[in-house]
Amino acid sequence: EPEVTQTPSHQVTQMGQEVILRCVPISNHLYFYWYRQILGQKVEFLVSFYNNEISEKSEIFDDQFSVERPDGSNFTLKIRSTKLEDSAMYFCASSETEGGRQFFGPGTRLTVL
Amino acid sequence: GQQLNQSPQSMFIQEGEDVSMNCTSSSIFNTWLWYKQDPGEGPVLLIALYKAGELTSNGRLTAQFGITRKDSFLNISASIPSDVGIYFCAGLDLYNQGGKLIFGQGTELSVKP
Numbered sequence: 001e002p003e004v005t006q007t008p009s010h011q012v013t014q015m016g017q018e019v020i021l022r023c024v025p026i027s028n029h030l031y032f033y034w035y036r037q038i039l040g041q042k043v044e045f046l047v048s049f050y051n052n053e054i055s056e057k058s059e060i061f062d063d064q065f066s067v068e069r070p071d072g073s074n075f076t077l078k079i080r081s082t083k084l085e086d087s088a089m090y091f092c093a094s095s096e097t098e099g100g101r102q103f104f105g106p107g108t109r110l111t112v113l
Numbered sequence: 114g115q116q117l118n119q120s121p122q123s124m125f126i127q128e129g130e131d132v133s134m135n136c137t138s139s140s141i142f143n144t145w146l147w148y149k150q151d152p153g154e155g156p157v158l159l160i161a162l163y164k165a166g167e168l169t170s171n172g173r174l175t176a177q178f179g180i181t182r183k184d185s186f187l188n189i190s191a192s193i194p195s196d197v198g199i200y201f202c203a204g205l206d207l208y209n210q211g212g213k214l215i216f217g218q219g220t221e222l223s224v225k226p
Contacts, residue, residue, distance in 0.1 A: 004155075031212055043156065043201065043216040056211045091155050093214075099144055099163075099207040102214060104155040 002026045004105035006092050012111045013082055021077045021108045023092030032075045033093040033102060034067065036060070043091065049075065050098070082112045115140050115210075119202055119217030126192055127225050134200060134220040135186040142204035145178050145185040146214065150199045159200075160187070192224050 005024045013019050025032050034046040048055040049067050066078045075094075079086055089109050093102040119136045126132060136145070144163055148156035160171050162178035162185060169176055175188045185202055202217040 006155075033212065033214075035214070042218045043203075043214075045213045045215070048212045050212075056213050058213070095212065098212045099205060101146065101158055101161045102212070103158060104148070106155045107153075109153075 002028075004092055004094055004103055006090075006105040006108050008108060009106065010109045010111070012113065015084060015112055016081050019079050019082055019110065021079075021090050021092075021110070023075045023077075023105055024073050025075055025092065025094030026096075026103060027073070029094035029096050029103075031055075031095045031098055031100075032067075032069070033095075034077045035091045035093060035104075036088040037091065037107075038088045046077070046090075055098075079110075082110075084112050086110060087112045115142075115204070115206065115215050117202060117204055117215050117217040119220055121220060122218065123221040123223070125223045125225065128192060128194060130192055132189040132192055132196075132222060133186060134202075135184060136202035136204070136217045137184045138204055138215075139183075141182040141206065142215075143182065143207050144205040145176070146203045146205070147174075147176050147185070147187045148201045148203060150201060150219070152198075156201060189222075192222075194224050194226050197222055197224050 007022045032049045037043045047057045064080045089107040091107045092105045095102045147159045150156045160176040167178040173190045199219045203214040
């Protein structure tokens with residue numbers, strides 16, 4: 001069964017540092033997403049990406065965030081200058097079509113000190 | 114923005130009992146998804162619903178897309194200990210918000226053997 005993979009599983013960083021979270025979506029999927037989940041809270045949408053462009057982004061996804069598909073398989077989320085409140089689980093998801101089922105990766109736990 | 118209210122927030126049941134949880138929205142969705150999340154892991158897709166009135170089963174799980182398109186429920190029959198986890202509903206308004214999933218707050222299920 002194809003699945004979404006994410007690395008690293010846990011990232012600890014100092015406030016102000018840049019982090020890059022990596023995802024490998026399911027291979028025949030065309031739509032990619034990042035979500036985050038602060039501990040004990042619901043999952044929140046950050047951004048969707050299709051055809052090398054951002055399709056939608058939430059108000060959380062400010063200028064400190066960026067996404068990239070650097071090659072045919074990876075999809076990355078970069079946070080330029082991390083803040084304490086960026087500490088959360090970050091989930092990558094992918095779908096075959098825009099309204100189709102979204103499959104989530106196992107997440108990266110980001111801890112900002 | 115769109116809000117999803119999921120209830121109940123938590124449930125403590127005996128093994129073998131049936132469980133029901135639901136989500137209501139302030140506005141219409143055209144897709145409802147139900148996910149299960151275990152601690153420290155990503156959401157796992159259980160059921161996807163695409164049409165108002167649709168009733169879909171996946172083993173002991175049954176979910177329905179409400180006629181008004183503003184609600185959905187998930188039933189689990191004959192619960193077992195491995196059903197323990199947090200269940201999230203998620204709605205998608207494809208025509209107005211693309212692939213952005215809006216998540217409910219989750220229902221935490223505990224099953225006593």
